[in-house]
Structures are given as C-alpha cells and as structure tokens.
Amino acid sequence: MGDDARIDYDAIVIGAGFAGLHMLSELRKSGFTCHAFETGDGVGGTWYWNRYPGARCDIESLDYCYLHDRELHRDWRWSERFATGPEIRRYAEHFAERAGVLPSITFGTRVTAAAFDETSSTWLVRTERGGLGDEVRCRFLVTAVGCMSAAAVPDITGASRFRGERLHTGRWPHEPVDLAGKRVGVIGTGSSGIQVIPEIAATAAEVVVFQRTANFSVPAGNRPLTEAELAAEPERYEERVELASTTRFGHVVAGTGQSILDTGQAEREAALEQRWATGGTGIVATFTDTGRDLEANALLADFVRAKIRATVHDPETAERLVPRGHPIGTKRLCVDSGYFGTFNSEHVRLVDLRAEPIEEITEAGVRTARAGYPVDVLVYATGYDAFTGALTRIDITGRDGVSLAKRWASGPETYLGLAVAGFPNLFTITGPGSTTVLSNVLRAIEHHVAWITDLLRHLRSTGQAAEADQGAQDDWTGQVADAAGRTLYHHADSYYLGANIEGKARVFMPYAGGLDVYRGICDSVARDGYRGFTLSHVDDA
Structure with missing residues (x-):
C-alpha cells in the first residue's frame, strides 16, 4: 500500500x-x-x-x-x-x-x-x-x-412559486402537520398516496387528488394481533427461518394450487372473495397462473375492478379509478384502508391527469389543461x-x-x-x-x-x-x-x-x-x- x-x-x-x-x-x-x-x-x-x-x-x-x-x-x-x-x-x-x-x-x-x-x-x-x-x-x-x-419530485413548471406548504410523503415533517380546515392537493396515487389520502381526507376541508395512473389496491384487513398469535410465535421460529430460504418471497404466500383458467366461476369467485375479506397482497397468489398468463390475469383484474365499481358511488369517478392498461401485479400492488371509499365524500375530488394534464403550479394552486384548483397545501406522493x-x-x-x-x-x-x-x-x-x-x-x-x-x-x-x-x-x-x-x-x-x-x-x-x-x-x-x-x-x- x-x-x-x-x-x-x-x-x-x-x-x-x-x-x-x-x-x-x-x-x-x-x-x-x-x-x-x-x-x-x-x-x-x-x-x-x-x-x-x-x-x-x-x-x-x-x-x-x-x-x-x-x-x-x-x-x-x-x-x-x-x-x-x-x-x-x-x-x-x-x-x-x-x-x-x-x-x-x-x-x-x-x-x-x-x-x-x-x-x-x-x-x-x-x-x-x-x-x-x-x-x-x-x-x-x-x-x-x-x-x-x-425521493422523486416531478419537475412541474412554477412549483417554486407556490405560496402554500409543500410536502413529500417520503420526507414528511417530524412534527404533526395540521391540515384541519385546509384545501389539500395530492399529486400521485401510488402506494404512499393511497395510504395518505384517506388520512388527509379525515381532517382537511377539501382534497383534490391528481391521478396520472389508476392503480390496483386491495384492502389491508389490518387488525390487532391476538394474544394467541403472539404466544404461538416462538414455536414458529424454525418454520419461518426455513421459509426464508425455501420460498419465492422469503415467507409463505398460500394459494389454492390451482389454475384460475381451470377453475369454475363459482369456485373462483369464492376463493377470491375469501382472499379479499382476509386482506393483503396474497390475493395475487390465489391461483398459479395469474402472474404469467394474460388471460388468467385478466380474470383476477376484473374481480378487483368490480370491487372498485361497487365501492365508489359515482360511476364516472369509479371508472376513472379503475386501473387499465397494465395487468394486476405488474406494478406494485397497493394495500389500503378505505382508499376507494374516500371518494364517496363530497369534499374529495379526483382529477384525471390523462384527460387534463398539469400545465403549471401557480402561487395559489394547480392549473391543468382544463381548470385551476386552488389549494393551501400541496402533497407530493410521487415516490422514489x-x-x-x-x-x-x-x-x-x-x-x-x-x-x-x-x-x-x-x-x-x-x-x-x-x-x-x-x-x-x-x-x-x-x-x-x-x-x-x-x-x-x-x-x-x-x-x-x-x-x-x-x-x-x-x-x-x-x-x-x-x-x-x-x-x-x-x-x-x-x-x-x-x-x-x-x-x-x-x-x-x-x-x-x-x-x-x-x-x-x-x-x-x-x-x-x-x-x-x-x-x-x-x-x-x-x-x-x-x-x-x-x-x-x-x-x-
């Protein structure tokens, strides 16, 4: 040396x-x-x-x-x-x-x-x-x-002129952010957007969601862990260690072991309904062929699309929230707690950026090709x-x-x-x-x-x-x-x-x-x- x-x-x-x-x-x-x-x-x-x-x-x-x-x-x-x-x-x-x-x-x-x-x-x-x-x-x-x-922040004309508060989900302030009574614009509907939008809507006076791409999301089915589950965990340790090296994802994701294309409609619907009720991303592993065959994938995607339509009351809003153009699971499958239902609130509005792209951010808000949207706070949920x-x-x-x-x-x-x-x-x-x-x-x-x-x-x-x-x-x-x-x-x-x-x-x-x-x-x-x-x-x- x-x-x-x-x-x-x-x-x-x-x-x-x-x-x-x-x-x-x-x-x-x-x-x-x-x-x-x-x-x-x-x-x-x-x-x-x-x-x-x-x-x-x-x-x-x-x-x-x-x-x-x-x-x-x-x-x-x-x-x-x-x-x-x-x-x-x-x-x-x-x-x-x-x-x-x-x-x-x-x-x-x-x-x-x-x-x-x-x-x-x-x-x-x-x-x-x-x-x-x-x-x-x-x-x-x-x-x-x-x-x-x-963190990725899109280069939008006029962003520096905005007089309100600008936040990014990946760089959120450590101190609480008070959004009560404020008009909030959220750019992005990926995983962080889908998680944060219902929380923002719970306190904000008005929420405008700017969506470029509608994404598939499934219920989390979150709940407290039971004492029985926690007590059983030490006995499962060796099993979890074994699964870490012998499974595709590093933990078990159970499925039916069947092809969706070879499963009758009633049985298929019952299996998917059960996974939907359980919550989590495991729904994509219910059948063996939905991750490699477009026809099989379409059946799963249509099931989730139907759930979105059944949840969102306004048909036009529902159709804008329905993902199209990509198979389910080929983008990160999001997990939510009441995301789609949030759009049933009168103070929450969805802007489809495919139909009206953002032209600039002004001092007072966001201007698209069709309209101006005044906001007090602008949240970038634009990922990484x-x-x-x-x-x-x-x-x-x-x-x-x-x-x-x-x-x-x-x-x-x-x-x-x-x-x-x-x-x-x-x-x-x-x-x-x-x-x-x-x-x-x-x-x-x-x-x-x-x-x-x-x-x-x-x-x-x-x-x-x-x-x-x-x-x-x-x-x-x-x-x-x-x-x-x-x-x-x-x-x-x-x-x-x-x-x-x-x-x-x-x-x-x-x-x-x-x-x-x-x-x-x-x-x-x-x-x-x-x-x-x-x-x-x-x-x-």
Whole structure:
C-alpha cells in the first residue's frame, strides 16, 4: 500500500436502515473496525423518513422483521397485523440499542462521494458534515442506502412559486402537520398516496387528488394481533427461518394450487372473495397462473375492478379509478384502508391527469389543461428514484475514475446485485439485480448481510480484494432480463424499470426469479470460491 494511505476503518457502511444496522452489527461481531454514516438523525432508513399519516408496511409484521436473532424475535411484540411507521421505527431503534451499534454511527451526515484509490486498494469516503472529519478511508465499502430512499419530485413548471406548504410523503415533517380546515392537493396515487389520502381526507376541508395512473389496491384487513398469535410465535421460529430460504418471497404466500383458467366461476369467485375479506397482497397468489398468463390475469383484474365499481358511488369517478392498461401485479400492488371509499365524500375530488394534464403550479394552486384548483397545501406522493437513485446521487468512482452514475446511464448492471465490475471491494445490499422489493426485503437483507460478511472474512484471511468480473456481470444482467421476460412485468410502465423518472433508462432492475432461486445462485457462487469475482492480493490490486 501507498505510504499515505492510512486506513481509518476496515469497512464503512452507508446508511442506518435495516440493512445498515444489521451489516454494522455483523461486522462488529466479526472483529472488523467499522463505522456507518446516516443522512437522517436517527435509525430506520426509509421508515425514518416515512412519517406521513397512514404510513404502514404491506408485509405482515411477523414476517417484516429480523430472523437472525431468535431472542429478538421472541421478545419483540408487534401490536398489529401490518405495523405502522412509528412501530417499525421503534423496532429499528430497539435493535440498534440491543446490538450496541449506535456509537458506531454518525447521524445527520450525508456521504457525498467515494473514490477507489488503486494505489492502495482502499476507498476514500467524503461526507458533508459530521464529527469524524470530512474524509475517511476504508478497505471495504458497503452501501445500505435502500431501494426506496431517493425521493422523486416531478419537475412541474412554477412549483417554486407556490405560496402554500409543500410536502413529500417520503420526507414528511417530524412534527404533526395540521391540515384541519385546509384545501389539500395530492399529486400521485401510488402506494404512499393511497395510504395518505384517506388520512388527509379525515381532517382537511377539501382534497383534490391528481391521478396520472389508476392503480390496483386491495384492502389491508389490518387488525390487532391476538394474544394467541403472539404466544404461538416462538414455536414458529424454525418454520419461518426455513421459509426464508425455501420460498419465492422469503415467507409463505398460500394459494389454492390451482389454475384460475381451470377453475369454475363459482369456485373462483369464492376463493377470491375469501382472499379479499382476509386482506393483503396474497390475493395475487390465489391461483398459479395469474402472474404469467394474460388471460388468467385478466380474470383476477376484473374481480378487483368490480370491487372498485361497487365501492365508489359515482360511476364516472369509479371508472376513472379503475386501473387499465397494465395487468394486476405488474406494478406494485397497493394495500389500503378505505382508499376507494374516500371518494364517496363530497369534499374529495379526483382529477384525471390523462384527460387534463398539469400545465403549471401557480402561487395559489394547480392549473391543468382544463381548470385551476386552488389549494393551501400541496402533497407530493410521487415516490422514489428506486433501486439506483440513492447510489447515483453519491459521486462514486471506481477504477480509472469511472463514475458509477455514468456507468449506469443506460441502466444498472451488477453481479448478483451485490457488486459492480470496475468497483473493487464495493458491495451493495439489495442492489439492482437482486430480488429487492420483489421479495420480503428483510429476508433479502439478511441473506445479503450474511453473504457479504462471509466474503469479507475470507478476504481478510487471505489479504485479498474482490472485484466482479465483467463477463460474470454481463451474464447476470442477461439472467435478470430473462427472468423478467418470463413474467408479465414488461406489460407495464413501472418504477421497476424506471418509468416514473423522466429521462431514466427503461431497464427492468430487480431479479424476478424468486428469492429461493436467487439465494441458491449466490450461495453456489460462494461455495465455488466466489465464482465470477477476481480475487487479487492487495499489493497486486
């Protein structure tokens, strides 16, 4: 190594959400010197920022939690079937305190750049503020920035002129927002919009919902967890651990095991009615063929469309809320608590942006091609620059000063969603090319953290650096595309392929082959001596 290349830490972790906390904990257990930087002033990642009214997980609480620690799983008591944002934050805080990682995190500090130094085979990490100085150097750099953390705000003419309050669901204020008696405009009807709109409507004097795309949503069926369910949970621990590695999503999603096309109408309707009453996204797994056959998918979609029409009293409003143009499940299936029924309230109005696009935001509200809508508060429920945005907003440069953002300008390419050719000793937890949000992300995180930790131990013991081979990366990128091609995802413009971000390359980013298959591939790579990686001694790197 170069004489001036001091190493402050073996590893730096970017982010203190569920991925960063677990990674930091495992690194410490393995004897690595390590530190994390977090933009927020507390732990939780996306859930630190997601403070909008109605924010709730769409995976059941007993599955959306860590499983690597039996005692943690036994001792924590979830209160509801689908946990709220505040409860998830408390869980993250509890884990951080229990694991003793808080002293190893610098909060309120954004990582602005990370550059690979080829002479020393180290990473120089730059931050914009914090108590450890502006630069630190490490051997290994692990990004735990989250798939849904780079908030996306559309570039609408005149937005800066608006005199009222502007909010984003992904950056909601920490203090309560009083909307009582106010006119509120909400732009966006994806997951966060569908969750926040009923809550806003409960207090606001008037709500105007600006919808570009009608989305499928199903009832959450949320309820308090019973004492019997909580008491039975310790006995289910081993089963949940087993399901984490043997199921497509990392937890069981039970279905009938039948094809919808081979099921009679009465039986089909009864099965779907039961799932609708139960609530949650499991309705898409009721039958085996709705995720791969358009005719089968249409039967499920028509069932949900009929539910929307039956809920919304005004036929014209109902038709505007009925999703068309994409199969159900090819965009994120939303989970709601009274969303469609909200439009039966006289003070809630739906504006179809397909029929009347927004032309500008004025000082007093929103003007479309047909009318002006005065509002006091404007809420952007416009989602995120998913999968890549949180990484490309950091100036990451690898060998020869190549920028990761430029390398990914035509779409992200990774090896297993874990590493990028040309960026040695950089590892991405739930990066593009892994299952990320197409599985239970907590299960994906735990697998990635364990896998990366094992690799770092190996590199420490051998004095080596690891870099993804270009050929292996090209092959994996092809496998990601092939897996998506076997589904119906390509029939929708979704954030899965960057369609929600103006100018972003349209490439399907997550691996759609299932977490069980993906884990098997990654684990076989490790067993084969980290096949697809070039392992070189540090002095030769």
